[in-house]
Structures are given as structure tokens and as C-alpha cells.
Amino acid sequence: xxxxxxxxxxxxETVGDVTVLGGSLDVFGDVEGDLAVFGGESEIHEGGExxxxxxxxxxxxxxxxxxxxxGDVSVIGGSLHRGDKAKIGGSARDDKGELKxxxxxxxxxxxxxxxxxHFVSSMATSMSxxxxxxxxGAVLLALLTKxxxxxxxxxxxxxxxxxxxGIVGSIVGVIALLALCVTIVGIPLAFVxxxxxxxxxxxSVTAVLTTVGQALLGHKTSNPYMHLALGCALLFVTASIxxxxxxxxxxxxxxxxxxxxxxxxxxxxxxRTRTTPSDPYRTAAxx
Numbered sequence: 374x375x376x377x378x379x380x381x382x383x384x385x386e387t388v389g390d391v392t393v394l395g396g397s398l399d400v401f402g403d404v405e406g407d408l409a410v411f412g413g414e415s416e417i418h419e420g421g422e423x424x425x426x427x428x429x430x431x432x433x434x435x436x437x438x439x440x441x442x443x444g445d446v447s448v449i450g451g452s453l454h455r456g457d458k459a460k461i462g463g464s465a466r467d468d469k470g471e472l473k474x475x476x477x478x479x480x481x482x483x484x485x486x487x488x489x490x491h492f493v494s495s496m497a498t499s500m501s502x503x504x505x506x507x508x509x510g511a512v513l514l515a516l517l518t519k520x521x522x523x524x525x526x527x528x529x530x531x532x533x534x535x536x537x538x539g540i541v542g543s544i545v546g547v548i549a550l551l552a553l554c555v556t557i558v559g560i561p562l563a564f565v566x567x568x569x570x571x572x573x574x575x576x577s578v579t580a581v582l583t584t585v586g587q588a589l590l591g592h593k594t595s596n597p598y599m600h601l602a603l604g605c606a607l608l609f610v611t612a613s614i615x616x617x618x619x620x621x622x623x624x625x626x627x628x629x630x631x632x633x634x635x636x637x638x639x640x641x642x643x644x645r646t647r648t649t650p651s652d653p654y655r656t657a658a659x660x
Contacts, residue, residue, distance in 0.1 A: 374392045374393075379396060379397045379398070380399075381398075382399070382400045382402040382421070383401055384401040386401075386402035386403070387402060387403040387404075387405060388403070389404075389405050390405075390407050390425070391407075391408045392411070393408075393409065393410045393413035396414075397414040397415070398415040399415075399416050400416065400417045400418060400423065400440075401418050401420060403422045404422065404424065404425070405424050407425035407426045407427070408425065408426070408434075409427075409430075410430065410432040410434055411430050413432045414432060414433050414435075415427075415434050415435070416437065417434075417442065418440060419437050419439030420439055420440070422441045422443070423444070424443045424444070425443065426442075426444035426463070427442050427445075428446075428448075429448045429452075429453065434446070434452070435455075436456060436461065438456035441460045442463075443462040444463045445461075445463035445464050446463070446465040506575070506579060506582070506608070507601060507602055507605040510576075510579030510582065510583065510605070511598055513576050514579075514601065517639070519640075520639035520640055520641070521576075521579070523636050524629075524632045524633070525583060528632050529587075531635070532628060535627075535628045535631030535635060536628045538631035538634050539627030539630035540631075542630050542633075542634045546570065550566070553566070573633055574626065574629055577632050578629040579604075580629070581628050582607075582625070583600045583604055584604075585600075585603075586601055586602065586604035
């Protein structure tokens with residue numbers, strides 16, 4: 374996830390899904406999953422490959438000559454710049470719904486089976502991730518019930534506030550992480566802190582999914598594990614949908630981050646106590 378900064382995926386480097394939020398990305402290597410750009414800039418250079426879909430919302434996407442996108446390319450409220458020799462396995466649509474010629478005739482036979490292969494791969498990945506999310510969430514519900522409930526209350530009572538706080542908190546967190554990496558002493562602190570944040574965000578995501586499941590299934594059962602299962606199932610379904618899946622995942626993650634911040638990591642971080650300095654001129658008889 375690129376937020377308000379710049380990241381380069383070097384040649385020979387392989388990553389999974391990539392999300393750009395108000396930042397910039399240069400791809401010279403391989404992106405195994407999907408590429409989503411929200412209000413940022415992304416360029417796939419010659420030799421760079423995206424094996425999933427590429428989606429741009431309010432940003433710009435450049436596919437240079439010799440670059441390869443196996444899936445579909447969709448642009449909403451943004452701009453797409455494509456070289457004449459760039460390869461796009463699926464369709465390319467702008468925000469006007471116009472379908473553009475996407476592949477050369479020589480690559481027609483190769484491009485046809487790519488979409489089903491990517492769809493099956495995406496479905497399998499989403500299923501395994503949802504199953505792991507359910508197991509992780511079930512452990513948290515059993516061991517940290519009160520802390521998960523605190524996150525659920527925050528999400529249910531103020532979802533939009535959690536979403537907005539999550540976006541701002543993510544930007545601040547990235548800046549703080551970069552500041553730590555400036556010094557040698559700060560690098561291990563940044564590494565340990567990043568791991569702790571990832572675990573905490575995953576836990577908060579399970580609380581968001583449980584809240585969604587409870588909202589839809591609460592009139593049927595009060596079992597939180599059933600609520601979590603429904604939330605994970607919905608995540609599995611929506612994450613497999615091109616374009617829509619990226620927006621849903623981003624909304625869930627930002628809401629989870631915002632709930633963590635609002636509840637001070639579900640109560641793990643104690644609130645600051647304000648102390649008032651004593652007035653040396655104040656006496657017992659003073660009002």
C-alpha cells in the first residue's frame with residue numbers, strides 16, 4: 374500500500390496486490406495480484422507485469438510499451454496512457470464506458486485463457502485469506518472478547534468517522550515510519566512496530582467483519598462466530614469481484630484502522646492523564 378509517498382518495484386522483484394492512495398508507483402517487476410490507484414499516479418514500465426486487473430479512480434495510470442497487464446484495465450475519473458506496444462490481456466474501459474482495442478492480433482491466442490485463469494486464481498486466494506481471517510478472528514473472540522467488543526461498538530456507532538480517521542491515521546503512520554527509518558536505531562523499531570500494527574489491523578478487520586455479520590444476522594442468532602463467518606464470506610465474495618473488490622477491501626481496512634485509533638488499540642494504550650501544576654500563590658482560603 375502506497376500512501377502519500379513513492380515506491381518502486383524493481384526489475385526481478387515480485388509483490389502481491391498493490392494499492393496507491395495519493396502517492397506514486399513505478400513498476401519494473403511483477404505484480405502478482407491487482408493494481409488499484411486512488412488519487413495517485415502509477416506507471417508500468419517496459420518489462421513490468423501486472424497479472425491481475427489494473428483500476429484507477431481519480432488518478433493516472435501509464436502502461437508503457439513492452440509492459441503487460443493480464444487482466445482488465447478500468448479508469449474512473451482519471452486518465453489512462455497506454456503505449457502502442459503495451460499488452461493488455463482483458464478489456465480497457467475509461468469512465469465513459471468506451472471499449473478500446475486491448476491486444477495485438479499475434480497475442481490473441483495467448484490472451485484468451487488468461488482471464489479465466491486469473492479469475493480462478495483470485496477466487497482461490499480470496500477463499501484461503503477469508504478462511505485464515507475467520508480462524509484468526511475466532512481466536513480473538515475467544516481470548517480477547519472485551520477488546521473485540523470495544524472495536525465492534527466503535528465501528529457500529531461511528532463507521533464513517535472510523536473510515537475517515539483510518540485514512541488520516543494511515544498517512545500519519547507512513548510518515549512516522551519513514552521518520553524512524555532515517556536513523557539506524559529507528560530501523561529495528563520501525564520493523565517491530567510495523568509487525569505489531571499489521572497484527573492489530575488484522576484483528577480490527579475481524580471486528581469489522583463481525584459487526585457487518587451481526588448487522589445482517591443479528592435477528593437470527595447472537596452467536597458472534599456465526600457473525601464472523603458471514604462477514605468473512607461476504608469479504609470472500611466481494612474481493613473476487615473486479616474493481617468493486619478493491620474498494621471494499623480498502624473501506625474495511627481503513628475502518629479497522631480508524632476503530633483502532635479511536636479506541637486506543639482496543640484499550641491496550643492507556644489514556645494520558647492531565648496534571649494541573651500547583652499554584653504557589655494559592656492558599657487554602659482562596660476560592
